[in-house]
Amino acid sequence: MKKLLMALLSGLMLAGLAGVASAADMSALAPCKNCHDLSPEKRKIVGPPLFGIYGSKPTIEGLPADYTVWDDARLDKWEEKPQAVKPRSKMNYRTPSPEKRAAIIAALKELK
Ligand code: HEC
Numbered sequence: 001m002k003k004l005l006m007a008l009l010s011g012l013m014l015a016g017l018a019g020v021a022s023a024a025d026m027s028a029l030a031p032c033k034n035c036h037d038l039s040p041e042k043r044k045i046v047g048p049p050l051f052g053i054y055g056s057k058p059t060i061e062g063l064p065a066d067y068t069v070w071d072d073a074r075l076d077k078w079e080e081k082p083q084a085v086k087p088r089s090k091m092n093y094r095t096p097s098p099e100k101r102a103a104i105i106a107a108l109k110e111l112k
Pocket residue numbers: 028029031032033034035036046047048049050053057058059060061070078079086088089090091092093095104108
């Protein structure tokens with residue numbers, strides 16, 4: 001009984017730590033929801049689904065050849081101005097603030 005209690009308690013503590021470790025502000029992605037599905041259902045709305053996008057291969061056409069993975073640097077450029085990465089991109093949404101872009105990228109990392 002004591003062992004069970006200890007196991008339960010340490011499980012709770014681990015869950016608590018995991019909660020702190022993933023304290024990204026998911027509200028940073030609120031504007032994206034107008035055009036992107038953020039859920040694991042991965043539906044296409046106006047743009048492609050974003051669940052699991054961090055660390056993945058881009059699904060869209062027309063990006064520069066070195067856009068082989070959506071990592072911090074590439075996402076940062078994309079969020080700042082998609083048309084600077086892909087001329088005539090249909091993503092008409094820019095995030096000029098570096099702080100906001102960092103928050104967006106941190107939140108995208110949690111979509112997995
Ligand atoms: C007005 C609609 C709109 C909004 C708002 C928007 N996007 Fe997009 N997004 C698009 C479209 C359309 C595309 C496809 C662009 C293309 O093919 O050029 C896209 C593509 C993307 C891609 C490439 C995905 C892939 O599969 O390779 C990423 C990453 C992305 N958007 C992230 C975001 C994030 C993060 C936000 C919120 C900060 C956001 N977008 C807000 C419309 C939008």
